[in-house]
Amino acid sequence: MGTPLPRDPIADARLNWERHGWSGVAAPMAAITAIMRTQQILLARIEGALRPFGLTFARYELLALLSFARSGALPMNKASALLQVHPTSVTNAVDRLQDAGLVLRSPHPTDGRTTLIELTPEGRTLAKSATAVLNSEVFGRSGFAEQDVDELIRILGTFRRNAGDFTD
Amino acid sequence: MGTPLPRDPIADARLNWERHGWSGVAAPMAAITAIMRTQQILLARIEGALRPFGLTFARYELLALLSFARSGALPMNKASALLQVHPTSVTNAVDRLQDAGLVLRSPHPTDGRTTLIELTPEGRTLAKSATAVLNSEVFGRSGFAEQDVDELIRILGTFRRNAGDFTD
DNA sequence: TCCAAACCCTTGGATGTCCTAGTATATTGC
DNA sequence: GCAATATACTAGGACATCCAAGGGTTTGGA
Numbered sequence: 001m002g003t004p005l006p007r008d009p010i011a012d013a014r015l016n017w018e019r020h021g022w023s024g025v026a027a028p029m030a031a032i033t034a035i036m037r038t039q040q041i042l043l044a045r046i047e048g049a050l051r052p053f054g055l056t057f058a059r060y061e062l063l064a065l066l067s068f069a070r071s072g073a074l075p076m077n078k079a080s081a082l083l084q085v086h087p088t089s090v091t092n093a094v095d096r097l098q099d100a101g102l103v104l105r106s107p108h109p110t111d112g113r114t115t116l117i118e119l120t121p122e123g124r125t126l127a128k129s130a131t132a133v134l135n136s137e138v139f140g141r142s143g144f145a146e147q148d149v150d151e152l153i154r155i156l157g158t159f160r161r162n163a164g165d166f167t168d
Numbered sequence: 169m170g171t172p173l174p175r176d177p178i179a180d181a182r183l184n185w186e187r188h189g190w191s192g193v194a195a196p197m198a199a200i201t202a203i204m205r206t207q208q209i210l211l212a213r214i215e216g217a218l219r220p221f222g223l224t225f226a227r228y229e230l231l232a233l234l235s236f237a238r239s240g241a242l243p244m245n246k247a248s249a250l251l252q253v254h255p256t257s258v259t260n261a262v263d264r265l266q267d268a269g270l271v272l273r274s275p276h277p278t279d280g281r282t283t284l285i286e287l288t289p290e291g292r293t294l295a296k297s298a299t300a301v302l303n304s305e306v307f308g309r310s311g312f313a314e315q316d317v318d319e320l321i322r323i324l325g326t327f328r329r330n331a332g333d334f335t336d
Numbered sequence: 337t338c339c340a341a342a343c344c345c346t347t348g349g350a351t352g353t354c355c356t357a358g359t360a361t362a363t364t365g366c
Numbered sequence: 367g368c369a370a371t372a373t374a375c376t377a378g379g380a381c382a383t384c385c386a387a388g389g390g391t392t393t394g395g396a
Contacts, residue, residue: 002249002369003336004332004333004334005250005333005334005335006323006334006336007334007335007336008325008328008329008333008334008336009250009251009252009333009335010325010328011325012313013232013358015234016236016290017335018360019355020300021190022173022303025303025307025308026319027306027309027314027318028308028310028317029246029303030321031310031312031317031321031324032210032214032306032307032375033318034321034324034325034328035203035206035207035210035320036207036211036325037252037324037328037333038203038207038324038327038328039203039204039206039207040252041328041331041333042200042203042204043325043353044202044354047354052262052279056381057382058381058382058383064181068181073326075344076344076345077343077344077345082173082177083177084177084205084206084208085345085383085384086383086384086385087345087386088346088347088348088383088384088385089346089383089384091345091346092381092382093382095346096381102171109394111343111344111391112390112392113343113344113390113391113392114343114344114345114389114391115344115345121170124342128329129276129318131190135190135193135197136208138200138371139193139196139197139257140193140196140198142193142196142199142200143327143330143331144196144199144327145326146195148323148326149196149199150195151196151319151323152199152202152203152262152320152323153195153198153199153202153319155263155312155316155319156170156199156203156206157176157178157179157202157203158313158316159209159312159320159359160176160178160202160206160209160239160307161176163311164172165172165173165176165177165205165209166172166173166174166175167172167174168173168174168175168176168177186395208383211383212384214338215384217393221384224351226351226352226353227351243367243374244374245373245374246376253352253353253354254353254354254355255375255376256353256354256355256356256376256377257353258375259375259377260352260353261352263376264351273342276374277362278364279373280354280360280361280362280374281360281361281362281373281374281375282373282374282375282377283374298367299362
């Protein structure tokens with residue numbers, strides 16, 4: 001948060017694990033803790049880049065997803081599945097995006113249970129601008145070496161598949 | 169959340185990025201998104217394992233940190249720095265742990281601004297039990313290949329150092 | 337045909353994270 | 367020695383996530 005620590009706290013945790021006789025799981029513990037911390041750092045960068053647009057990452061992801069849909073609209077349950085978040089999280093995001101005039105809710109033409117989320121012209125424009133900034137300020141300066149990016153994609157892809165995210 | 173998707177949504181997002189002319193940042197975008205999703209999966213596993221103890225990951229981390237402190241006590245600001253979370257998050261966690269009788273707040277002997285968090289005997293016992301379960305149910309079955317764990321530790325360690333987490 | 341089971345979205349509640357601001361205590365510098 | 371600055375913790379607010387439950391809509395088998 002503020003000043004860098006003199007020592008890596010995760011490496012220290014690993015040492016503690018080993019000292020307590022849990023050597024067998026010390027490495028995965030360290031890897032998992034590092035993933036948690038890395039996510040926190042990246043999320044902060046992303047939120048910082050999106051703040052000028054009045055967007056959060058959750059809302060941006062929904063906008064981006066809609067912008068790639070051919071019709072610019074998706075059922076809420078589909079958005080929930082693709083974003084891999086709980087349906088109530090989508091409800092929450094749509095509420096706020098709708099208040100901001102970036103999306104609309106419309107009834108599904110044939111299924112009365114389903115609600116479609118539709119991108120407004122303003123929403124489409126904002127998604128484009130926000131993506132440009134994210135690309136240049138965050139993704140373009142991730143701090144990962146090129147080959148490490150490939151490694152991450154491979155390792156985490158395998159993990160996600162095994163965790164049941166997709167069957168691909 | 170429920171059924172596996174037929175296709176990897178992150179791989180699809182990467183294709184969309186490439187189709188829109190953002191090939192240069194498509195890979196890091198995919199890697200970062202994968203980190204976000206992986207964190208979500210792991211956190212759910214951890215929280216599931218800790219639920220029987222009435223603990224969340226945030227509270228567990230604090231208990232574990234205290235259990236490794238020689239005296240079983242740490243200043244709140246130190247805990248905030250080591251856990252790398254905002255001071256108010258520590259205040260929140262301590263409030264709940266204190267309500268549960270797992271930690272105590274005590275005044276710092278020489279600095280009136282500082283509050284020490286102290287592990288109670290119950291807190292120490294619970295930390296031990298929770299660690300055993302986490303080790304066997306989560307860290308021991310992470311789903312990462314052994315060499316991938318090492319790769320993750322290396323890649324994310326470099327990232328965290330560059331992000332200013334530590335100078336080590 | 338008709339009712340039970342399945343599915344979809346929303347509301348309400350619990351947690352965690354961060355930010356901003358405010359109070360109290362220490363430290364610094366003049 | 368005292369005022370200005372820095373540090374430590376907490377209160378209040380905004381968001382996001384998940385879970386449990388409830389009301390409306392479809393589907394499917396008896």
